[in-house]
Amino acid sequence: MKIKKVATAGTLESSDIFVQVEPNENGIELELHSIVYNQFSEEIEKTVREVLNDFDVKNIKIILNDRGAVECAIRARVETALIRAGGVEN
Amino acid sequence: MRRSMLFMPGNNAGMLLNADALGADSVILDLEDAVSPSEKDSARILVRNALKYLDYNNCEIIIRINSIDTNYWKKDLDEIIPLKPHMIMPPKISCAKDVQIIADYMKTVERRYSVEKEISIIPLIETALGVENAFEIAKSTDRVKAIFLGAEDLTADLRCKRTKKGDEIFYSRGRIVTAARAASIDAYDTPFTDVEDEEGLREDAEFAKGLGFTGKASISPRHVMTINEVFSPTVEEIEYAKEVMDIIRIAKEQGKGAISLHGKMIDAPIVERARQTLEMAKALGGV
Numbered sequence A: 001m002k003i004k005k006v007a008t009a010g011t012l013e014s015s016d017i018f019v020q021v022e023p024n025e026n027g028i029e030l031e032l033h034s035i036v037y038n039q040f041s042e043e044i045e046k047t048v049r050e051v052l053n054d055f056d057v058k059n060i061k062i063i064l065n066d067r068g069a070v071e072c073a074i075r076a077r078v079e080t081a082l083i084r085a086g087g088v089e090n
Numbered sequence B: 001m002r003r004s005m006l007f008m009p010g011n012n013a014g015m016l017l018n019a020d021a022l023g024a025d026s027v028i029l030d031l032e033d034a035v036s037p038s039e040k041d042s043a044r045i046l047v048r049n050a051l052k053y054l055d056y057n058n059c060e061i062i063i064r065i066n067s068i069d070t071n072y073w074k075k076d077l078d079e080i081i082p083l084k085p086h087m088i089m090p091p092k093i094s095c096a097k098d099v100q101i102i103a104d105y106m107k108t109v110e111r112r113y114s115v116e117k118e119i120s121i122i123p124l125i126e127t128a129l130g131v132e133n134a135f136e137i138a139k140s141t142d143r144v145k146a147i148f149l150g151a152e153d154l155t156a157d158l159r160c161k162r163t164k165k166g167d168e169i170f171y172s173r174g175r176i177v178t179a180a181r182a183a184s185i186d187a188y189d190t191p192f193t194d195v196e197d198e199e200g201l202r203e204d205a206e207f208a209k210g211l212g213f214t215g216k217a218s219i220s221p222r223h224v225m226t227i228n229e230v231f232s233p234t235v236e237e238i239e240y241a242k243e244v245m246d247i248i249r250i251a252k253e254q255g256k257g258a259i260s261l262h263g264k265m266i267d268a269p270i271v272e273r274a275r276q277t278l279e280m281a282k283a284l285g286g287v
Helices: A037-054 A071-086 B013-017 B037-053 B073-083 B096-112 B128-132 B134-138 B151-158 B167-182 B198-211 B221-230 B235-253 B268-283
Strands: A007-009 A017-022 A028-034 A060-066 B004-009 B026-030 B060-064 B087-089 B146-149 B186-189 B215-218
Touching: A007 A071, A017 A071, A028 A037, A037 A060, A037 A071, A060 A071, A071 B013, A071 B037, B004 B013, B004 B221, B013 B037, B037 B073, B073 B087, B073 B096, B096 B134, B128 B134, B128 B151, B128 B167, B134 B146, B134 B167, B146 B167, B151 B167, B167 B186, B167 B198, B186 B198, B198 B215, B198 B221, B215 B221, B235 B268
Parallel strands: A028 A060, B004 B026, B004 B215, B026 B060, B060 B087, B146 B186, B186 B215
Antiparallel strands: A007 A017, A017 A060
16 A cells, blocks of 8 residues: 555544654654653554554555554554555545 | 344454453444545444454453445455354345345355354344334345334434434334344344433433333443443333233142232233243343
8 A cells, every 4th residue: 555645544633543654765764752662662663563564555654643542543654545546446 | 142232343443452342242343434435445444353352351342333325334244254243234235125135145155154042133123114124124134133213313314303202203212122022033223323422311211211212222332231221121110020920830830820919919910020030130140
């Protein structure tokens, strides 16, 4: 899947995550900010990379601002941002 | 056992996380009014992931989809049906045909994803035409297990003011209950929208129970406990029901046709009510 435009999904409310994706030419560039960074950054990044892999995204800049979201919310927000950025109607 | 149905906005990650921990018998994950048009995609994907990854073991899950006059409802069903929620709640149902269109599409999606279970429907009746057609809606397909009155949209359609007392929906409430009972399904009452007014909620719920509603929806977790209380049989009702069933058994053993309890004739409707009370108490773990 090709990232065609900048897109966002999610919110900065508690238990949610705000995701911004941008086109990128140099592979996967991931920037994570989280209120639980010390405890869960690896798990969050693993989940995000799984979703990127599911959508076959090879080049992307993805900025994540996490407010304590659980796995299903992270998956949902990343997926929504990708779909919005790919020009695929959903 | 469904006494309370709690609405939760479908695009709120935090609320979805705790949806089944608030005491409601059913949770309605809302893709319709609680979600702005620009976030319909986001809510649909969030609810689908919540159903896939969270264990909603403590309550029944109902999904309120968007109405059939939008471009969203088929996409809602495409995303949600494969996750097998207990029920689908289509809003603004005005006739049997509306339900049949949705049921037909649900069948298509169920086949596409090899969903063996036939998912039930609880139509939300919130138009004047819907109220008038309540019985045909209730009988429209075997998937319909209950009907639910939505008074906010209804009163807008009736061009009257929505009041706490609810005189303006008295006819509609009666019609919904009668239609549901005639079709042998359950009837659910509209939410009480003043979150702060506990006394008003209890009065409203007791009135609805008195009319024959099975339970009531809520837009606030704070209302759930009161609704559950009101729509559960009381200790006195359970004790009386036991007495009725005991005396009926004794009467049968003694070959008596007519029997009385505490000076009151016990006839078939009283026995049926006692049976329903004990059935409900049993479901709640009370007997």
